[in-house]
Amino acid sequence: MSLKQIIQNEADIEESLSRICDRLLQKHPVLEEMVLVGIRSGGVYLAERLKQKIFQKTGIDLKTGVIDITLYRDDWTRLTQTPEVKKAEVHFSIEDKQVLLVDDVLFTGRTIRAALDALMELGRPRRIELAILVDRGHRELPIHADYVGKVLETSRQDSINVELKEMTGVDQVVIEYKKYPNA
Numbered sequence: 001m002s003l004k005q006i007i008q009n010e011a012d013i014e015e016s017l018s019r020i021c022d023r024l025l026q027k028h029p030v031l032e033e034m035v036l037v038g039i040r041s042g043g044v045y046l047a048e049r050l051k052q053k054i055f056q057k058t059g060i061d062l063k064t065g066v067i068d069i070t071l072y073r074d075d076w077t078r079l080t081q082t083p084e085v086k087k088a089e090v091h092f093s094i095e096d097k098q099v100l101l102v103d104d105v106l107f108t109g110r111t112i113r114a115a116l117d118a119l120m121e122l123g124r125p126r127r128i129e130l131a132i133l134v135d136r137g138h139r140e141l142p143i144h145a146d147y148v149g150k151v152l153e154t155s156r157q158d159s160i161n162v163e164l165k166e167m168t169g170v171d172q173v174v175i176e177y178k179k180y181p182n183a
Contacts, residue, residue, distance in 0.1 A: 001111065002176050002178050003177045003178055004174050004176045005174065005175050005177070005178075006173070006174055007070050007124040007152065007173050007174065007175050008117070008150060008151075008172060008173035008181040009133075009171070009172055010170075010171035010172065012081060012150075012173075013024055013164075013171050013172070014148070014171075014174065016055060016133055016149025017046070017049055017053060017133070017149065017171035019051060019149065020131050020147040020148075020149055021050055021054055021057065023147050024054070024100065024131070024147060025054070025058065025154070026052075027059060028098065030084075031054065031058065031060050031062060032060075033096070033126070034062055034066040034097070034098045034099075034100060035063045035064070035069055035092060035094060035098070035099055035100070036050060036051055036062050036063070036065070036096050036099075036100050036102060036121065037065045037066070037090060037094075037099055037100070037101050037102065037115075038062070038064065038065070038066050038067075038103070039068055039101065039102065039111065039115050040067065040069070041066060041167065042103065042104030042105070042157050042162050042164060042167070043083040043101075043102045043103035043104055044066050044102075045130065045164045045166040045167070046102050046103070046131075046133055046164070047064050047066075047100075047102035047103060048064060050100070050102060050131065051052050051064045053054050057126055057183075059107040060158070060167075062153060064091045065088070065089055065090030065091065065092065066089040066090070067087060067088045067089075067090065067115060067118045067119065067122075068090065068116050068118070069111060069115050069117075069118050071118040072114035072162045073117070073120045079167065087124065088118065088148045090122055092121050092122055094119065094123040094124075094125045095123040095124060095125070096124070096125065096126045097125050097126060098125065098126055098127045098128075098129075099109055099119060099125040099128045100128075100129050100131055100147075101115055101119070101125070101129070101130050101131070102114075102130075102131045102132075103115070103130070103131075103132055103133075104132070104133045104134065104162040104164075105132065105133065105134045105135075105136060105160050105162060106130075106132040106135045106136065106139075106143070106145050106148075107137075107138055107141060107160075108138060108141065109139045109140055109141035109142070109143035110140060110141060112130060112141075112143045113141055113143065117126065117144070121143070129146040129147070130143075130144075130145045130146050130147070131145065131146065131147040131148075132145040132147070132148050132149065133149040133150070133162060133173070134148075134149060134150050134151075134152055134162065134173055135148045135150070135151045135152070136151075136152045136153075136154045136158075136160050137151075137152075137153065137154065138154070138156050145170070150173070152175065154175065155178070157178040157179065158175055158178060159175070159178075160173065160174070160175055160176075161173070161174045161175075161176065173181060
């Protein structure tokens with residue numbers, strides 16, 4: 001039996017994205033060489049939302065792309081023998097660009113490692129930074145996010161589900177406890 005709890009609602013997600021945007025703009029006052037790349041699927045919508053926030057604040061319309069990491073995962077054969085691969089949609093060069101890689105949840109770091117492999121097949125960026133909506137810890141690889149919306153302490157057994165309007169019709173982050181907290 002599990003217990004589900006909403007830990008971020010629509011306003012919380014918006015606030016997290018605004019904080020990420022503000023930190024990004026503080027660190028990069030000149031954005032001409034910046035591009036955004038979202039990891040399919042939640043990262044795609046978050047990258048698009050960040051693009052809109054940046055445009056509202058600066059008037060700069062950053063290029064945004066999508067990568068699919070399915071074949072770059074080190075565990076895809078454990079998940080399925082016939083993975084559904086969607087092509088990368090990066091219709092611009094990342095050569096010598098500053099790439100902001102965007103995803104919804106950072107857990108073990110393996111998704112990000114796979115995304116880095118996928119990006120490197122597209123070119124050699126000058127720098128890659130990582131923006132994450134939720135960092136839940138439990139890293140297995142030495143990967144950290146440069147911009148984080150929220151840090152959550154979870155057990156490895158818990159699940160974090162980021163539900164976005166574009167996918168589910170609602171914006172919320174839900175934690176599913178496999179064991180009840182404080183039990």
